[in-house]
Each structure stands twice: as structure tokens, then as C-alpha cells.
Amino acid sequence: MASLCSLxxxxxxxxxxxxxxxxxxxxxxxxxxNLKFNRTRKYRGKLVLTACSTGSSVSTQPTSDRNGQNAFxxxxxxxxxxxTVASLPPVVLVINRNSGANLVLGxxxxxxxxxxxxxxxxxxxxxxxxxGSVADLVRRGQLRSDRRGISSKPxxxxxxxxxxxxxxxxxxxxxxxxxxxxxxxxxxxxEEQRTIHQKRxxxxxxxxxxxxxxxxxxxxxxxxxPDSVRWIPANHPFATTVSDIDEDLAQNNVYQxxxxxxxxxxxxxxxxxKLESLQGEQKFNKLGIDPANxxxxxxxxxxxxxxxxxxxxxxxNGQVSESKPHKxxxxxxxxxxxxxxxxxxx
Amino acid sequence: MxxxxxxxxxxxxxxxxxxxxxxQQKPYFSTIKSVLQYNRKPQFAGTTPRVIVITSGKGGVGxxxxxxNIGISLARHGFSVVAIDADVGLRNLDLLLGLENRVxxxxxxxxxxxxxxxxxxxxxxxxxxxxxxxxxxxRSKLPLGFSGKALIWLVDALKQRNxxxxxxxxxxxxxxxxxxxxxxxxxxNEAVMVTTPxxxxxxxxxxxxxxxxxxxxxxxxxxxxxxxxxxxxxxxMMSVLDIQEMLGLPLLGVIPEDSEVIRSTNRGYPLxxxxxxxxxxxxxEQAAWRLxxxxxxxxxMVEEQPKKRGFFSxxxx
Numbered sequence: 001m002a003s004l005c006s007l008x009x010x011x012x013x014x015x016x017x018x019x020x021x022x023x024x025x026x027x028x029x030x031x032x033x034n035l036k037f038n039r040t041r042k043y044r045g046k047l048v049l050t051a052c053s054t055g056s057s058v059s060t061q062p063t064s065d066r067n068g069q070n071a072f073x074x075x076x077x078x079x080x081x082x083x084t085v086a087s088l089p090p091v092v093l094v095i096n097r098n099s100g101a102n103l104v105l106g107x108x109x110x111x112x113x114x115x116x117x118x119x120x121x122x123x124x125x126x127x128x129x130x131x132g133s134v135a136d137l138v139r140r141g142q143l144r145s146d147r148r149g150i151s152s153k154p155x156x157x158x159x160x161x162x163x164x165x166x167x168x169x170x171x172x173x174x175x176x177x178x179x180x181x182x183x184x185x186x187x188x189x190x191e192e193q194r195t196i197h198q199k200r201x202x203x204x205x206x207x208x209x210x211x212x213x214x215x216x217x218x219x220x221x222x223x224x225x226p227d228s229v230r231w232i233p234a235n236h237p238f239a240t241t242v243s244d245i246d247e248d249l250a251q252n253n254v255y256q257x258x259x260x261x262x263x264x265x266x267x268x269x270x271x272x273x274k275l276e277s278l279q280g281e282q283k284f285n286k287l288g289i290d291p292a293n294x295x296x297x298x299x300x301x302x303x304x305x306x307x308x309x310x311x312x313x314x315x316x317n318g319q320v321s322e323s324k325p326h327k328x329x330x331x332x333x334x335x336x337x338x339x340x341x342x343x344x345x346x
Numbered sequence: 347m348x349x350x351x352x353x354x355x356x357x358x359x360x361x362x363x364x365x366x367x368x369x370q371q372k373p374y375f376s377t378i379k380s381v382l383q384y385n386r387k388p389q390f391a392g393t394t395p396r397v398i399v400i401t402s403g404k405g406g407v408g409x410x411x412x413x414x415n416i417g418i419s420l421a422r423h424g425f426s427v428v429a430i431d432a433d434v435g436l437r438n439l440d441l442l443l444g445l446e447n448r449v450x451x452x453x454x455x456x457x458x459x460x461x462x463x464x465x466x467x468x469x470x471x472x473x474x475x476x477x478x479x480x481x482x483x484x485r486s487k488l489p490l491g492f493s494g495k496a497l498i499w500l501v502d503a504l505k506q507r508n509x510x511x512x513x514x515x516x517x518x519x520x521x522x523x524x525x526x527x528x529x530x531x532x533x534x535n536e537a538v539m540v541t542t543p544x545x546x547x548x549x550x551x552x553x554x555x556x557x558x559x560x561x562x563x564x565x566x567x568x569x570x571x572x573x574x575x576x577x578x579x580x581x582x583m584m585s586v587l588d589i590q591e592m593l594g595l596p597l598l599g600v601i602p603e604d605s606e607v608i609r610s611t612n613r614g615y616p617l618x619x620x621x622x623x624x625x626x627x628x629x630x631e632q633a634a635w636r637l638x639x640x641x642x643x644x645x646x647m648v649e650e651q652p653k654k655r656g657f658f659s660x661x662x663x
Contacts, residue, residue: 159635160419160628160631160632160634160635161632161635165622165623165628166628172645174651175647176653177625177628177647178623178624178625178628179653180625180650180653181650181651181652181653182575182647182648182649182650182651183647183648183649183650183651184645184646184647184648185587185645185646185647185648186644186645187587187590187597187642187643187644187645187646188587188590189590189591189594189595189596193591193594194594194595194596196594197593197594197595198559198594201552201555201556201559202556202559202560204556205553205556205557205559205560206560207556207557207560207561208560209528209531209532209557209560209561210528211494213525230525230528232524232525236524236525245457245458245459247495249459250457250458250459250496250499251495251499253456253457253458253459254456254457254463254496254499254500254502254503255499255502255503255506256459256462256463257462257463257464257506257507257508258462259462261459261460261461261462261465262459263458263459263460264459264460266459
């Protein structure tokens with residue numbers, strides 16, 4: 001009986017049988033793929049050693065003889081195989097024989113290591129210096145540092161949860177934001193816990209929102225609930241002002257949508273009345289915009305600055321008129337003549 | 347965007363059970379719709395205008411920064427926003443927005459009749475939907491009697507504007523629980539509690555939450571600012587979940603500590619407009635998104651994990 005052990009090497013679909021002096025060992029690789037999310041496909045090789053025995057006259061031999069012969073032939077074949085293996089030279093000796101190839105191999109390994117080292121060194125150096133980067137441009141004065149990295153243009157993404165800078169892992173256990181991976185932990189607050197906290201706070205903090213603010217030392221008005229009074233210090237911003245407008249007027253001011261604001265209109269009307277009264281007194285010819293008259297109607301913070309300016313202008317004009325008495329007095333509300341006189345002075 | 351197209355076999359972890367307020371029980375998958383859907387505008391929830399006061403109790407925790415960034419984020423999404431700086435003596439919102447040179451009139455002038463309300467509203471040139479209203483100038487003083495009522499009038503007047511009712515009115519509350527706080531919370535029906543992970547801010551926050559609840563403002567959400575994951579990991583800082591356990595409020599957002607916040611403040615340019623976006627800017631945007639949809643966080647970021655590098659990363663790949 002002829003016994004045959006074959007050694008075959010399969011990679012993907014190809015078979016590479018190796019047969020050495022009638023004894024073969026077959027290596028077969030089985031292919032299987034791990035499909036992950038229908039996208040990533042990973043191939044892995046699996047080495048399978050199969051021993052096959054074939055015999056054409058197996059059916060014609062008795063069973064006991066056959067077993068004995070099989071054992072004998074198997075022992076014989078193993079001996080042959082051992083002899084074959086022993087006859088082959090060791091791998092080290094084979095490599096030593098090819099010293100030129102070894103040198104080339106070593107050269108390639110050294111070159112690869114050198115390339116890797118140089119690349120890492122260059123990458124680190126680029127990371128440190130970043131020539132041509134925005135920071136470098138700012139350092140060289142090409143770019144304004146205060147406008148760096150900001151833009152009034154809208155960003156490309158709309159959803160802050162779903163943009164290239166936010167990546168959630170497939171298992172939803174981690175999230176990567178701006179290049180950093182964070183582990184996610186679930187929020188464990190329950191409705192019962194929230195209710196417990198609310199009850200605790202309601203017991204701890206008994207509070208009623210004050211409706212009326214009173215300065216310390218003031219007396220409580222009759223129609224005000226003492227519990228709704230908030231006493232504030234005398235130097236508090238709310239306490240140091242005295243409002244000259246009442247509540248209804250302030251509310252109307254807030255609700256006003258169109259037209260001249262209330263105070264501006266009131267000032268204008270008061271000034272108009274003053275003008276009319278002056279007209280009635282036959283003083284129209286000598287009338288100008290007198291800062292003394294306007295001062296009565298303007299607000300304090302505006303009056304001071306404007307009146308000072310006007311007084312200064314007036315004194316300046318007065319000095320000019322005193323120094324040059326032969327020139328005619330310009331009309332007070334005529335800007336052209338004022339500017340002309342100023343040019344003359346210069 | 348490849349990583350955002352989740353596989354058909356995607357399933358949310360069952361232990362990530364979200365919190366829902368009792369008034370708005372949502373189906374389970376709606377909790378992660380903001381994660382799954384993209385290229386859409388946030389869906390407005392509630393009735394206009396939503397008057398939201400941003401408060402803390404303790405000073406310096408980021409109320410004004412939150413107001414500016416969330417306001418601009420909302421305006422970027424197309425919602426009309428009016429931000430009211432109710433800090434009477436120490437207003438800063440105009441500085442953060444870079445509008446300090448354009449504030450000529452304030453609400454005080456409106457009350458006094460020096461100008462109309464539309465003249466006191468400062469419209470942002472970058473985002474036309476965003477308007478700023480300051481209560482008063484730094485050295486001017488608000489009349490004592492009708493401070494709280496004045497804000498109610500202002501909100502009513504904003505509702506009746508010709509341009510239409512704004513979607514959001516954000517009120518930047520001053521620190522403390524003084525008269526300024528009482529004034530600021532008067533017209534609000536929602537509140538955002540800004541806190542930092544330190545015990546002083548938490549104690550003040552708990553008290554302020556109690557006052558708000560006594561005043562009838564039940565819709566209060568919490569925003570944890572200046573969180574540092576490295577300190578939380580080393581147990582040198584309270585985690586966000588610890589803070590939530592102490593205060594018992596739903597989370598609107600967690601803003602990580604970011605040096606860009608100071609830079610953007612100094613520039614007068616809100617953080618959310620930075621390009622490329624920063625970590626804190628993204629967190630503010632996400633918080634604004636949740637605010638629109640009246641949503642809350644279902645999971646928080648707890649610690650940093652080293653990024654897995656590929657096999658060829660050694661070769662520079």
C-alpha cells in the first residue's frame with residue numbers, strides 16, 4: 001500500500017504543495033473575513049495542517065493486516081521524513097553561505113531605521129517651529145495677533161454634536177472632541193432624587209421675593225406689606241437716587257415705539273415756550289442761542305459740558321471781538337460767518 | 347464625517363439612562379437625536395419669548411461669559427436673542443461682546459424718556475439677530491422704586507415690538523442675592539445656574555436655587571464651568587456627577603477649563619465664533635443647542651483617554 005502525506009501551502013485560493021521524496025505536507029489557509037459595520041473588512045490567515053492518506057487497494061486487504069501495514073508504513077514514512085529533515089542543512093548555515101545577500105539585507109534594515117529616525121526628527125522639529133504657520137506670521141508681524149483665529153464668517157457645520165471635531169465611538173462609550181478622547185459616564189439623576197433636593201431646599205430656604213426696596217432708616221408706608229420690603233443700605237446704587245419721574249410715566253416711556261422721546265420733547269417744548277415768551281417781550285432782535293437760557297431746560301450732565309463749551313466759545317469770541325473791535329459782530333447762529341471769522345483769526 | 351455615520355447595528359447603551367423632567371417625557375430614542383441627526387437646526391421648544399436668567403450666586407464663575415456665548419450661539423442658529431445685562435453697577439457683557447463703544451443709551455435712559463427702547467438696543471453687526479440692552483451705565487444709578495417692574499415692562503415692550511417678539515431674552519444676573527439679583531429674576535421663567543466645581547460656588551448655588559424655587563422658577567438647569575478632567579481624574583476636583591448629586595439639577599452643559607476663554611474675553615470676541623473651534627466653544631454650542639430643545643445631558647465626559655494610535659503611527663502615519 002502506498003501511503004502519501006502531502007504538505008500543501010495555500011494562500012487565499014492558491015495551493016502550493018511541497019513534496020519531498022514522496023512525503024508531502026499540505027498547508028492550507030482558510031480565508032474568512034470579519035465584516036464590521038459593512039465597511040471594514042479584515043482578512044486573517046489560518047494555517048491548517050491536513051494529513052491525507054490515499055490507497056487504491058485498501059478495500060482488498062484484511063483489516064488487521066491493513067492496520068499493521070499502515071502502522072509500519074507510517075513509522076517508515078516518519079523515519080524517511082526525519083532523515084530528509086536531518087539531511088537538510090540548518091537555516092543559519094544557509095544564510096551564512098549567502099553573506100552578500102545578508103549584507104544587502106542589513107543595509108536595507110539600517111536604511112529603513114535611518115529613514116524612520118530622520119522622519120521623526122523632522123516631524124518634531126516642524127511641530128516645534130512651524131515655519132509659515134499663523135503663529136509664525138504673527139511673530140513676523142505679517143498678521144495681527146488680536147484677530148488671529150477669529151472670523152465673523154459662520155462655521156461650516158451647523159450641529160455642534162455632529163461635526164468633524166466631535167466623534168462618538170461606535171459603542172457610545174467614548175467621545176473624541178478636538179482630538180482628545182473622553183470617556184462618557186451616564187447621568188444618574190432620577191426624578192426622585194430631584195424631588196428630594198427640592199424638598200430639602202424648600203425646608204432650608206424660606207424666602208419671599210421682596211416687592212419694595214426701602215432705604216435703611218425709612219419708614220414703611222401704610223399700604224406695604226412688611227414681609228415684602230427689602231431693606232438696602234443707604235449707599236446702595238438703588239438707594240442713592242431720587243427718581244424725578246413717576247412710575248406711570250416711566251412705563252409709558254418704555255412702551256413708546258415711535259416719535260420723540262418724552263424728555264427730549266419736554267425740553268423742546270419748554271425751550272419753545274421760552275422763545276415765545278421772549279418774542280412777546282420784543283427781544284427777538286437780540287435773541288440768539290443763549291447758554292444761560294438753555295441751561296434752565298437741559299439736564300444737568302449735558303448742561304455742564306455744553307454750557308462750559310459755549311461759555312468758552314463765548315469768551316473766545318469776546319476776546320476776539322475785543323482785540324478786533326473794528327470788525328462787525330457776527331450773527332450768533334450763523335456758522336458761515338463764525339467759520340469765516342475763525343479763518344481770519346488764523 | 348465618516349465617523350458620524352453610525353452603523354445600522356448601533357444601539358445606545360442601556361445604562362445611559364437619561365433624566366427627563368416630568369413635564370416632558372420623551373420617547374427613548376429622542377434622547378440621542380441630537381447626537382444622531384445632523385445638518386439641521388435645533389428645534390425650538392416652549393413659547394416665545396423664553397426669558398432665561400443666568401445666575402450663580404458666587405461671582406466670577408462665568409455668568410457673563412455663558413450669556414455672551416450662548417446668546418451668540420443662539421443667534422447663529424437663527425433665533426432672535428436679546429441679552430439684557432442686569433448687572434447695574436458692574437456691567438461687563440458689552441465688553442465680552444465687543445460692543446462697549448456702541449452703548450450710547452441704556453434702559454435707564456429709556457425709563458427716563460431720553461430715548462426709545464429700540465434706540466437703546468445695540469444690534470450686533472456680526473449677527474443681526476442678536477441685540478444687547480444694558481440696564482445702566484457704570485456710574486449712573488437706577489431709580490429705587492421700580493427696578494423689578496422695569497424689567498417686566500422691558501420684556502413686555504420687547505414682546506410688542508414691530509420687528510416681532512424675540513425668541514430668547516437672556517438676563518445676565520449680578521452676583522449675590524441682593525437687590526440686583528431680585529431685579530434680574532423678576533421677569534424670568536427659566537434659569538441657568540452656572541457653577542464651578544468648588545465647594546464655595548456650590549454652597550452659593552444651592553442657596554440661589556432655593557431662592558429661585560421659592561420665587562416660582564422651577565425650570566432650572568445647571569451648567570458646570572471650568573471643569574478640569576485631569577484634576578477630576580486625580581480626585582483633586584469634584585466630578586460633574588458629584589456636583590449633580592449635591593445640587594440635584596439637570597445638566598445643561600459642562601464647560602472645560604480653556605485658556606481661550608480669557609483670550610476671547612480680552613478680544614471682545616465670543617468664544618463660539620473662534621475658528622478653529624475650541625473645546626470650550628464647542629461645549630457652549632452644545633449647551634445652547636440643549637437650551638433650545640429644552641434638553642439635558644445624558645452622559646458627561648469624565649476623563650481623558652489616550653488616543654489609540656494606529657500600527658503605522660510609528661512610521662509617521
